Amino acid sequence: MDPRLKLEVPRLDGVNELLPQPNGSATKVENFTVDPATGGWDNRIGYEKFFPNAAVYLPFLLEKRIHSLYIWSTHNGARTYHLFESENPASARCNLRYTVGNPGGIVEVDTFRRVPTLDEPVTDYEPFGRYLIIVNGHDKPLKFDGEKEGDSVRPLGWDQIPGSPTPWIPDVANVNRGNNQWFAMQAPDATANSLFGGLPTGFQKNYGLGYTTNNAKNSYRWRVTFVSETGSESPMSAPSELSSWITDGSGAWFSNLRHAVYLADIPKGPAGTVARRIYRTKNMGDGGTADAQSEYYFVAQMSNNTETVYTDSTPDQFLVTLAPTDTASVIFPCPGARFAATFKNCLFLDGGQSDPTRVYYSNPLNPDSFSASDYFDVGVRDGGDITGLFAYYNSLILFRESSIELVRGDPVNGFNVVPFIQGIGCRAINSVTAVPGVGIMFLGNDGVYRIFGGLDGGSQVQIEKMTPNLVKTQKRFNPALLARASATYSPKWREWHCYMPVDGEEKPALGLVYHVDKNAWSTRTGFPVGCIAADQNGELIFGHNTGKPSGIPATWETGLFVISRARQAGYTVNDDGDAAIANAAPTSIYKSNWMDMGKAAQKKFVKYVYLHVMTKGNNAIPLKYFKDFDYDGITSSGEKMQRADHPDQAVFNTAIWDTAVWEDPMFTTVRYPIALSAASFFAFEVETNNDFVLVGYSLEFAANKTHTIKGKR
Amino acid sequence: MAFKWTEGDHRSGNILDADEFNTSFNNVKGEINGGLDRENLPNASVSNEELASDAMVKYVVKSGMRAQNTTYSNAIFTDGSTPIPQSVRAFNYNRYSGGWRTNEAEKITNEIFQEGMLHIEYNGWYWLRNHVATASSARNTNEKHCQIWCQFQITLDGTPVITGGKHYQNVGQIHLVGDVPISTGKHDIALRWRFASWPGSFPSGATTITQPVFYYDGGQLTVINRYR
Numbered sequence: 001m002d003p004r005l006k007l008e009v010p011r012l013d014g015v016n017e018l019l020p021q022p023n024g025s026a027t028k029v030e031n032f033t034v035d036p037a038t039g040g041w042d043n044r045i046g047y048e049k050f051f052p053n054a055a056v057y058l059p060f061l062l063e064k065r066i067h068s069l070y071i072w073s074t075h076n077g078a079r080t081y082h083l084f085e086s087e088n089p090a091s092a093r094c095n096l097r098y099t100v101g102n103p104g105g106i107v108e109v110d111t112f113r114r115v116p117t118l119d120e121p122v123t124d125y126e127p128f129g130r131y132l133i134i135v136n137g138h139d140k141p142l143k144f145d146g147e148k149e150g151d152s153v154r155p156l157g158w159d160q161i162p163g164s165p166t167p168w169i170p171d172v173a174n175v176n177r178g179n180n181q182w183f184a185m186q187a188p189d190a191t192a193n194s195l196f197g198g199l200p201t202g203f204q205k206n207y208g209l210g211y212t213t214n215n216a217k218n219s220y221r222w223r224v225t226f227v228s229e230t231g232s233e234s235p236m237s238a239p240s241e242l243s244s245w246i247t248d249g250s251g252a253w254f255s256n257l258r259h260a261v262y263l264a265d266i267p268k269g270p271a272g273t274v275a276r277r278i279y280r281t282k283n284m285g286d287g288g289t290a291d292a293q294s295e296y297y298f299v300a301q302m303s304n305n306t307e308t309v310y311t312d313s314t315p316d317q318f319l320v321t322l323a324p325t326d327t328a329s330v331i332f333p334c335p336g337a338r339f340a341a342t343f344k345n346c347l348f349l350d351g352g353q354s355d356p357t358r359v360y361y362s363n364p365l366n367p368d369s370f371s372a373s374d375y376f377d378v379g380v381r382d383g384g385d386i387t388g389l390f391a392y393y394n395s396l397i398l399f400r401e402s403s404i405e406l407v408r409g410d411p412v413n414g415f416n417v418v419p420f421i422q423g424i425g426c427r428a429i430n431s432v433t434a435v436p437g438v439g440i441m442f443l444g445n446d447g448v449y450r451i452f453g454g455l456d457g458g459s460q461v462q463i464e465k466m467t468p469n470l471v472k473t474q475k476r477f478n479p480a481l482l483a484r485a486s487a488t489y490s491p492k493w494r495e496w497h498c499y500m501p502v503d504g505e506e507k508p509a510l511g512l513v514y515h516v517d518k519n520a521w522s523t524r525t526g527f528p529v530g531c532i533a534a535d536q537n538g539e540l541i542f543g544h545n546t547g548k549p550s551g552i553p554a555t556w557e558t559g560l561f562v563i564s565r566a567r568q569a570g571y572t573v574n575d576d577g578d579a580a581i582a583n584a585a586p587t588s589i590y591k592s593n594w595m596d597m598g599k600a601a602q603k604k605f606v607k608y609v610y611l612h613v614m615t616k617g618n619n620a621i622p623l624k625y626f627k628d629f630d631y632d633g634i635t636s637s638g639e640k641m642q643r644a645d646h647p648d649q650a651v652f653n654t655a656i657w658d659t660a661v662w663e664d665p666m667f668t669t670v671r672y673p674i675a676l677s678a679a680s681f682f683a684f685e686v687e688t689n690n691d692f693v694l695v696g697y698s699l700e701f702a703a704n705k706t707h708t709i710k711g712k713r
Numbered sequence: 714m715a716f717k718w719t720e721g722d723h724r725s726g727n728i729l730d731a732d733e734f735n736t737s738f739n740n741v742k743g744e745i746n747g748g749l750d751r752e753n754l755p756n757a758s759v760s761n762e763e764l765a766s767d768a769m770v771k772y773v774v775k776s777g778m779r780a781q782n783t784t785y786s787n788a789i790f791t792d793g794s795t796p797i798p799q800s801v802r803a804f805n806y807n808r809y810s811g812g813w814r815t816n817e818a819e820k821i822t823n824e825i826f827q828e829g830m831l832h833i834e835y836n837g838w839y840w841l842r843n844h845v846a847t848a849s850s851a852r853n854t855n856e857k858h859c860q861i862w863c864q865f866q867i868t869l870d871g872t873p874v875i876t877g878g879k880h881y882q883n884v885g886q887i888h889l890v891g892d893v894p895i896s897t898g899k900h901d902i903a904l905r906w907r908f909a910s911w912p913g914s915f916p917s918g919a920t921t922i923t924q925p926v927f928y929y930d931g932g933q934l935t936v937i938n939r940y941r
Contacts, residue, residue: 048719078750080716101716101752539718565737566719617727653725662731691727 007597007699010612012041014520016469020600021593025469027683028591029522033493034515038614038667040695043588043688046568047527049580050082050541050560051104056573056580059104060559062089065507066530066543067116068430069486069560070125072132073536074146080535081146083132084543084560085123087115089550096123096134096142096153099560109153114138118506121388121429121483122531126340128347128367131230137338137352143230143367154272157332157368158234162224163267165278165310167243170210170259173250183208183260183311208258208313210283214249217286220261222312223279223296223323226269226305232368233277235329236296237267260313266302273305279323282316296323327372334360334370339429341389343396344410348389351375356385359398364411376417378405383422387483388429392440393454395461399426402445404463408455421463424449427479430531431487431498438516441466441496443485447474448498448512466514470521476502476510484508486531492538497563499529499542507545526569526586528557539564567691584689591685594629595699603678603706611672611686612696614665616641617651619690623672627679636672641692643668667695680708716752717744771826771938778819778837778904778932780804786925788842803840803925804908811910813866820903821934829941831895833867833875835904837887837932841880842925861909863927867934868903869893887929895938902936 009024016025035042049057064087072081085094094113097106114136116122123136131143133156141156168181210218220243226234240263248255266276279296297319299312336352337360347367351358357379363369378386384401391397396407398417402425409415424444426432431443439452447467453459467474478501486508487498494516499508508531511524530545540563548558555572557580569587571580597604609623620638642648643666650660676682682699686692721730721737744753786805787798841863862879865887875891908927 044722046719046722050716052718080752102755102758535716539716562716562718564718565721567722567724615728617724619724619726649728651726651728652723655729660729662734663728664732665728665730691724 005701005703007595007701008696009698010696011039012520012694012696014515014518014522015473016593017472018469019594020596023593023595025593026591027593028589028685029520030525030590031586031588032522032590033495033513034518034520035614035693035695036517037665038693038695039518040612040614040693041522041590042693043586044565044567044691044693045563046566046585047542047561047563047570048566048568048582049571050099050562052566054104055578057557057559057571059099059106060086062548063087063544063558064089064547064549065545066547066560067094068122068125068136069531069533069541069543070123070132071533071535071541072125072127072144074130077536079146081132081144082535082541082560083109083125083134083144084531085113086543086547086559107147107152109144110134110139110142116484119481119483121338121427122486124339124388124429126342126347128342129230129365131367133340133342133347133367135337135340135349137336140335141332141337141340141349145229154229155270157335157370158226158228158232158329159332159335160270161235161331162226162237162269162276163265164237164240165222165224165263165267166265167220167222167240167312168262168264169243170245170261172245172248172254172257172259174252174254181262183262183313206258206315206317208260208315210245210258211247211285212256212258213247214256216247217244218247219244219284219287221281221284221296222263222299224267225277225279225324225329226267226273227275227277227301228269228272228368229274230272230366230368232363232366233324233329234269234369235331236279236323236326258315260311263310263312264308266308266310268308269305275304276302278302278310278312280312280314280319282319297321298323329363329369330372332368332370333372333375334358339386339389341391341396343391343407344415346411346415348396348407350386350389359386359389359407359417361411361415376407376415378417381405381419383419384425387425387427388432390429390432390440390442392434392451394456395454397432397440397451399429399432399442401425401427404451406455406461420461424463428482428485428487428500430483431485431500433487433489433496435489435496435514435516436491438496438514441487441489441498441514443482443487443498443500445479445482448514467512467521470512473510473512473523478502478504478506481506486529486542488532488534488540490534490538490540492534493540493563497524497529497532497540499524499527499532509545527563528561528570567689587687587689588692589685589687590694592683592697594681594683596681597699597701597703600680601708602703603680603708604682604701604703605678606674606676606682606699606701608700609672609674609684610669610698610700611694612667612669612698613641614693614695615643615649615663615668616665616691616693618642618648618654621686621688621690621692623684623686625672625674625676625682625684627676627683628681633685634675636674639670639672641668641670641690644670665693669698678706717741769940771940773821773824773936773938775819775821775934776932778816778934779930780906780928781816781818782808783928784808786923788925801925801928803842803928805923805925807923809908809910809926811907813905813907815868816904816906819932820901821936822901822903823899824902824936825898826895826900826938827940828897829895830892830939831869831900831902832892832937832939833869833890833902834935835865835867835875835887835889835932837865837929838885839863839865839880839887839927839929840884841908841927842883861926863906863908863929865889865929866905866907867891868901868905869895870901871903873905887932902934904932904934 032041096110126133134142221239224237278299298321337349345364347362360375383403388399398405428443481501485500496514502510529542532542567585568582622638624633626633720740721733867875
C-alpha cells in the first residue's frame with residue numbers, strides 16, 4: 001500500500017475544539033477515563049450508590065439536592081466523615097450531616113441551615129488542627145470536632161464578652177457586714193491569733209492584697225476571660241466594680257493586715273469553654289497618686305467552667321504577666337464569613353456579604369480569637385468581591401471576581417497582600433484544587449486556569465489557561481452560576497473533575513475532566529453531580545444534583561453516589577418503590593477530529609478505519625463516519641472487540657467452568673470498512689455503552705487529483 | 714478505610730479478564746485483611762462470644778492500698794472537760810512536713826502494657842483530723858481559714874496524670890479516674906498523697922505535733938489497658 005495513503009494515529013489526545021484540529025485530537029471524548037496500561041481511552045466507568053447493598057438509597061430517604069460535600073479523614077483514615085448538606089423537605093432548610101458505615105446511617109451535625117441560592121457559593125470546609133471549620137455566609141460559623149457526646153459542633157469564635165466578676169470588700173474592721181468578708185492574712189505570732197495558726201512567719205508581710213500601713217487606701221479591679229478548648233482566649237470582660245478599703249489602723253488584733261478578696265459571679269463561658277482566666281490590677285491606692293494604674297496582670301486560671309467564685313490572695317509582687325490588651329481578642333468579627341483557609345497557623349476568613357472585600361485572620365493556632373487589627377481590606381483595588389481563599393505553597397491565594405491577589409508573610413512579621421493578576425478571577429471557589437504536578441487548578445470566568453510556581457527560592461508564580469482549545473465547551477458555561485461549580489482531584493483516577501451548570505441550566509450538568517497522565521480533556525455527561533469530593537483513597541464521591549422530587553416521582557435518585565467501575569448510570573426505582581434497579585451503563589462517545597489528511601482542498605476516499613483497541617469480548621461496537629462536517633453520518637455494522645484472525649477469547653456467560661481460562665485483554669486492530677464518497681474532511685465516531693478501550697487508530701484512504709470546486713457566489 | 718466500591722464489573726459477553734477480576738476481588742480481600750473498622754462492622758457485631766478473654770484489653774488491680782510508715786499516736790479528744798487520749802495509726806507532724814509522697818510499697822510496677830489507652834481508677838477512703846491545726850474543738854469564726862486539707866494524685870511513670878481536689882472533711886472517699894494514652898512497654902502506676910504542712914510555728918495549747926493527722930486505707934487501684 002502506498003504509505004502516503006495511510007494516516008496513523010497511534011496515540012490519542014483529548015478534546016480540541018480549535019479548528020483546524022491536530023491529528024490525534026478529538027471533537028468529543030465523553031465518559032471516558034484513561035486506561036493506565038495503554039494510555040488509551042477507556043469507557044469502563046459508571047456510578048453507584050454510596051451504600052451499594054442498601055435497600056433503595058438508604059439511609060438517604062427524602063434528600064433533595066446535596067448542596068455541599070466534604071470528606072474529612074481523621075485517625076489515619078480509620079475515621080472518615082462524609083459531611084454533606086441536604087435540603088430537608090420538612091423545614092425547607094439544609095441539614096448538615098455525616099454518614100456512618102454499618103449499619104448505614106446519618107448523624108445530624110446542624111439543622112435549619114440556610115439553603116444556598118443558585119448563584120452563591122455553598123458551604124466551605126477547612127481543616128484547622130483537630131477541627132473542621134464550616135462557614136457558609138449565613139449561619140453561624142462552626143467548628144466540627146468529630147463525634148462527641150452531646151454537641152459535636154461548636155460555634156467558631158467568641159460571640160460574647162465575659163461578664164465582670166463581683167469583688168467583695170474586705171471586712172477590715174471585722175464587723176460582719178453584708179458583701180464583706182474577713183479574709184485577713186494573719187501572722188502566727190499575732191497575740192490574739194497565736195493559737196489558731198495562720199501564715200508562716202514572713203508571709204504576713206507579703207501575702208494577700210492591700211497595704212499594711214495605717215489608714216492606707218487600697219483599691220483593685222478584676223477582669224475575666226474565657227479559654228476555649230482550642231486554647232483561644234476570649235475578649236476581656238469589662239473591669240469589675242472597684243473593691244476598695246482602708247487598712248485598719250485601730251491597733252486591734254486584726255489591724256494592719258493584708259486581705260484576700262472574695263470574687264463572686266465569675267462568669268461561665270459558652271459550650272466549649274474549658275477554663276477562665278482572672279486578671280487584676282495592682283493596688284491602685286486612692287487612685288490619684290503614682291500607684292494608680294490600669295494595667296491588668298494574670299492572677300490565676302480556673303481550669304473548669306463550673307465554679308463561680310474565686311478567692312484572690314495573690315500579692316502584687318507575684319503579678320508578672322501582663323493581661324492581653326483589649327485588642328488582642330475581640331468579638332468574632334466575621335459571623336457572615338463565606339470562605340475559610342488555614343495559612344501559617346492562622347485561620348483566614350472573609351468578611352461575608354456585608355463586608356465582601358475584607359479578610360480577617362485569627363491569632364496563630366487559636367482559631368477562635370481574633371485581634372482587632374488583624375484584617376485586610378482589598379477593596380482599595382479593582383477586582384470585585386472576594387470569592388474564595390486557598391492556601392498554596394508559601395502564599396494564600398485570594399480570589400476575587402476579576403482579580404487574584406496573594407497574601408504573604410507570617411503572623412510574627414505580619415501579613416501583607418500583593419496583587420497577582422488583574423482580569424482573571426474565580427467565582428467557583430469549590431473548583432479550586434491542588435493537583436500534583438500541575439499546581440492549583442480552578443474554574444475561572446472563561447475557562448480552566450492553573451497557578452503554578454512560587455515566590456520563594458527564585459521561583460515565580462505563574463498563571464496559565466488550560467482550556468484554550470475548548471472554545472465551544474466554554475461557551476456552554478452558565479457564568480451566573482459558576483459559584484456552584486464543584487471540582488476535585490482524584491489520585492486514584494489521576495483526574496481532575498469539575499462539574500458546572502451549562503446551557504443556562506441551574507444545576508451542574510456537565511463534567512469537565514482533566515487527565516493528568518495524558519494532559520488531555522474529556523467530558524462527563526449523565527452524571528448527576530451536585531457537588532463532588534475525593535476521599536483519601538481517591539474515590540470520587542458526589543452528592544446528587546436533584547435528589548428526590550416532591551410528590552411521587554416516576555423515578556428518582558437521592559443521596560450520595562460514587563463514580564466507580566460499576567457499569568451503570570445510576571438507578572431506577574421499581575414500581576413498588578422498594579428497590580433501586582441498576583440502569584444501563586453510561587453511553588460513551590469518542591468522535592475523532594476532522595481529518596484533512598494533509599491537504600483539505602484535495603478530495604480523499606477513505607476505505608478503512610482501523611481501531612487499535614484492547615480485546616474486550618463479544619459485545620459489538622458500531623462505528624459512525626462523517627465527511628466534511630456533515631451532521632449526519634453513516635453507521636457501519638458493529639464489530640466484536642476480538643482479534644479478527646484468531647479464535648475468540650472466552651467470555652462471561654458462555655465460558656465453561658473448569659474449561660475456560662482467565663484471559664488478558666490483547667492489543668489488536670479491528671477494521672471497519674468505510675463507504676463514503678469523496679471528502680475533504682473525514683471524522684468517525686464510536687458511541688457505545690459496551691466496554692471499550694481505544695488506544696489509537698489508522699485510516700486507509702485513496703486520493704486522486706480532484707480538488708474542491710470553485711466557491712459559490 | 715471502610716467503603717469499597719466496584720473496581721471491575723464482569724459483564725456478560727466480556728472476556729474473562731483476569732486483571733479485572735483480581736482487581737475487584739483484591740479490593741474486598743484487602744479490606745478484610747486489615748482494613749476492617751467501625752465503618753464495616755455493625756454496632757455490637759463483635760461481642761464477648763466472638764472474642765477470647767482479654768483479647769483487646771489487659772487489666773491490673775492493686776487492692777488493699779493504705780498509708781505506709783505510719784505510727785500509733787494519741788489523738789486527744791475532749792468530752793467537754795476531760796481530755797481523752799485515743800491511740801490512732803496515722804501520720805503526724807513529726808513524720809511529715811509537707812509535699813507529695815508516693816506510696817512506693819503499694820503500686821503497680823514494671824507492668825507490661827501495650828500501646829493504646831490506659832484507664833486508671835483509684836478508690837479509697839481517708840481520715841483527716843483537720844482541726845488539729847487549730848487545736849481546738851471550740852473554734853471560733855476567725856479560725857476557719859486555718860483548716861487543713863489532704864490531696865491525692867495518680868502518677869504514671871512518675872508523671873502526675875490525675876490530681877484530685879483538696880479535701881477538707883474529716884473523713885471522705887477518694888475517687889480518681891482518668892484515661893491516658895500509653896506506649897508499649899513496662900510502666901509504673903502509683904498513688905501520691907499530701908496534706909497541708911504545719912501552718913505556722915509550734916503552737917501553744919493542747920495541740921502537739923505528735924497528734925495523728927492523716928491516714929488513708931481501703932484503696933484499690935484498677936488500670937485497664939485498651940489496645941489500639
